Amino acid sequence: MLNGYGATILDGVWLTLQLSLLSMAVAIALGLFGASCRLSPVKWLALLGEAYATVIRGIPDLVLILLIFYGGQDMVNRIAPLLGYEDYIDINPFVAGVGTLGFIYGAYLSETFRGAFMSIPKGQGEAGMAYGMSPLRVFWRILVPQMIRLAIPGFTNNWLVLIKATALISLVGLQDMMARAKSAGDATHEPFTYILAAAAIYLAITSVSLLVLRYLERRYSAGVKAMEI
Amino acid sequence: MIFDYNVVLDSLPLYFAGVLVTLKLLVIALVFGLALAVPLGLMRVSKQPVVNFPAWLYTYAIRGTPMLVQLYLLYYGLAQFEAVRASVLWPYLSNATFCACLAFAINTSAYSAEILAGSLKTIPPGEIEAAKAVGMSRFKLYRRILLPSALRRALPQYSNEVIMMLHTTSLASVVTLIDITGAAKTVSSQYYLPFEAYITAGLFYLGLTFILVRLFKLAERRWLAYLAPRKA
Numbered sequence: 518m519l520n521g522y523g524a525t526i527l528d529g530v531w532l533t534l535q536l537s538l539l540s541m542a543v544a545i546a547l548g549l550f551g552a553s554c555r556l557s558p559v560k561w562l563a564l565l566g567e568a569y570a571t572v573i574r575g576i577p578d579l580v581l582i583l584l585i586f587y588g589g590q591d592m593v594n595r596i597a598p599l600l601g602y603e604d605y606i607d608i609n610p611f612v613a614g615v616g617t618l619g620f621i622y623g624a625y626l627s628e629t630f631r632g633a634f635m636s637i638p639k640g641q642g643e644a645g646m647a648y649g650m651s652p653l654r655v656f657w658r659i660l661v662p663q664m665i666r667l668a669i670p671g672f673t674n675n676w677l678v679l680i681k682a683t684a685l686i687s688l689v690g691l692q693d694m695m696a697r698a699k700s701a702g703d704a705t706h707e708p709f710t711y712i713l714a715a716a717a718i719y720l721a722i723t724s725v726s727l728l729v730l731r732y733l734e735r736r737y738s739a740g741v742k743a744m745e746i
Numbered sequence: 747m748i749f750d751y752n753v754v755l756d757s758l759p760l761y762f763a764g765v766l767v768t769l770k771l772l773v774i775a776l777v778f779g780l781a782l783a784v785p786l787g788l789m790r791v792s793k794q795p796v797v798n799f800p801a802w803l804y805t806y807a808i809r810g811t812p813m814l815v816q817l818y819l820l821y822y823g824l825a826q827f828e829a830v831r832a833s834v835l836w837p838y839l840s841n842a843t844f845c846a847c848l849a850f851a852i853n854t855s856a857y858s859a860e861i862l863a864g865s866l867k868t869i870p871p872g873e874i875e876a877a878k879a880v881g882m883s884r885f886k887l888y889r890r891i892l893l894p895s896a897l898r899r900a901l902p903q904y905s906n907e908v909i910m911m912l913h914t915t916s917l918a919s920v921v922t923l924i925d926i927t928g929a930a931k932t933v934s935s936q937y938y939l940p941f942e943a944y945i946t947a948g949l950f951y952l953g954l955t956f957i958l959v960r961l962f963k964l965a966e967r968r969w970l971a972y973l974a975p976r977k978a
Contacts, residue, residue, distance in 0.1 A: 575955040576948040577913035579920075580927055584948060587934065588941035677810075684812035688920065699818065709823035716811045716819065723810040 522701035522711065529694035530718055536614055536683045536693060541676060543619025548626025553656070555631050566627065573624035578682050585617045586610065586689040614686035622679050629671030633664040666737040673730040677723050684719070694718060750939055754946050757933045761950055764929035768954070771915045771925060774847045776908060779854030784893070786855060787862030801859065808856035813914050816853060821845040821921050846918040854911050861907060865900035866892060898969045905962035909955055916951070926950050 554566030573581070590608045597606055637660060645655035687696035698715035702708030789801035808816070824830045824839055838844045869892060877891045919928035930947035934940040967974070 572952065575952040577916035577927070577951055579913075579916040580930070580944055580947050580951060583927070583930070583934075584941070584944035588944045591939070591941045681812035684814040687814075695812070695814065699822075702822065707826050709819065709826040712815060712818045712823050716807075716815045719812055719815060720807060720810040 520701075520705055522697075522705070526694060526697050526701065526711070526714065526718075529692060529697040530722075532611075532692065533680075533683050533694045534722070536611065536618070536686060536691070537676075537680050539615045540618035540622065540683070541679060543615060544622035544626050544675070544679070547619060547623025548630050549661075551623055551627025552630035552634060555627060556634055570624045570627050573621055574628070578618075578621055579685050579688070581621055582614075582617050582685055582689060585620070586613045589613070610686065610689050610691040613689065614683070614691055618679060618682060618686070621682075622675055625675050625678075626672070629668050629675060630664065632671065633667035634660060636667050637663050666734075666741070669730065669734045669737060673727065673734070676726060676730065680722055680726065681719065750937075750942050753933065753937050753939055754942050757929070757936075757943075757946075760924075760929045760932060761926060761946060764924055764926040764947075765950060765954070767918070767923060767928070768912070768915050768925040771843075771846060771850060771918055771923075772908075772912055775850035775854055775911060775915070778847070778851035779911075780858055782851065782855035783858035783862055786859035787866060787896075788888070790859055790863035791866045805856040805860050808853060809860070813849070813853055813917055814920070817846065817849040817917055817921060820849050842918075842921045842923055846915075846921055846923060850911065850914060850918075853914065854907065857907050857910070858904065861900050861903045862896060865896040865903070868899070869895055899973070901962065901966055901970055905959070905965075908962070909958055912954060912958060913951065 551566045551569055554562045555570065557563050557566070586608065590606070590613075593606050593608070597603075641659055641663065642655050645659040646652075650658065683693060684695040687693050687699070690696075694715055698711040699708070702711035705711070786801045786804065789797050790805065792798045792801075820839070821842065830836060830839060873891055873895060874887065877887045882890065915925060916927040918925045919931055922928075924932065926947050930943040933946075934943035937943070
C-alpha cells in the first residue's frame, strides 16, 4: 500500500495516538489541579491558576512547543552546570511533546472543569461535609463524578483540538504520522497523495473519537431528564 | 548570563515587522473566511439535503483535520500535479503568502460557518414571525432580520475563533514567512538563544490576544447592548 510507505505511516499513527492519549492524561491531571486552584478560597492559589489559564491560552501552541522544546532544552543546559551537572542534556521529542501538549491543554481543560464544578449544586458538597467527609474525599467522591457529565462536551472539544495539535510536534522532530507522511511524499515526489492519506487518517481518528465521546455523554446523562425546548 | 535582554532589545524591529505580517495574514484570512462562511452557514441551516450536505462535508473535513495538514496540502501537495504547475494560477499557488492566506481562509471559513449556523438556529422565533407578519419576502427576511441578528449573536463565539486564528497564523512560519514566530526563529538561529527568542514571541502574541479580547468587548457593547444584563 502507498509504495510500501503504508506500514511506516501506520507506525506513525500509533505514535500519534500514544502522544495524544498520554498528553491528555497529563492535561486532565493539570486541568483538575488548575480548576481546583482557580476555585480555591486561598487567594494566591486562585491567582496562580488564573495566570496559568490566561497566559497559556493567549500564546499559540506552536510558539509554546518551540519555546519548551528548544528554549527549555537551552535553559536546562544553562542551569545544569550551575548545579554542578556537566553533561549536555538532550530532551526526547516524544517526552517534550507529551509534557508540552499536556501543559497547554491542561490550561484549556482547567477552564472546562472549572465551569463544570461551578454547575454542581452547592448542596452536594455541603451534604458530603455534613456526613463528615474530609474535603479531599468530598472532591473525589461527590464533586468529580458529577463534574464528568457536565465536562464531557467541553472535553470532547479539547480532545479533538489536541489530536490535531499533535501534528505540530512533527515540527520539532518527532517521527509521528505527519512527519512520516511528509517525508514519504518528499521521497516519492507525490506529496499530495501522502499528505491526503494523513488527512484521511486524522479525520478517521477525530470521527471515531466523536462517536465514542457522544456515546459516553449519553451514558453519563442517563439519569438526567432531557428537556426539549 | 541567564537571560540576555540585549539580544531581545536589538531584534525588536524584526519582531515588529513580524507583527505586521501576522496582522496582514490574520486580516486577509478573516475577511475572505467570513465572506465564504456566510453562504456556507446559510447552506448549513437548509433543510434540503442537497444544499446542506456539501456544506456539512466541507466543514466536517476541514474541522476534522489539522491546520498543518491543510497548509502542507496546498503548499507542498499541489505541486505534484502537472496540470496545476502548468495553470495560470501557479505563480500564486507557488507563493508562500498566497498559500498561507488561502489555507487560513479556508480553515476559518469552516469554523465560522458552523458558528453562524448555530447562531441562525437559535434565533428567537418571534423575530421571524414578526418579519413574516409585515410581509417580508424570504430574501428580505434573511437580509434584514436573520443575518444581522445571527451575526450579532455570533460575536462572543466568533471572538474565540478570531483569537484561535491569530494563533493559527503562527504556522505561516513553517512555510518560510517571517511573521512573529518566523522572527523568533530567525533570532533563535542567529544568536542561538531559543529561550529569549520564543519567550519574546509569546509576549507579543499575548499582547495581541489581549488587544483583540478588548476590541471584541467593545464590539459586544456596541452591537450586543440589547442582550447585556440590565444595570442596577
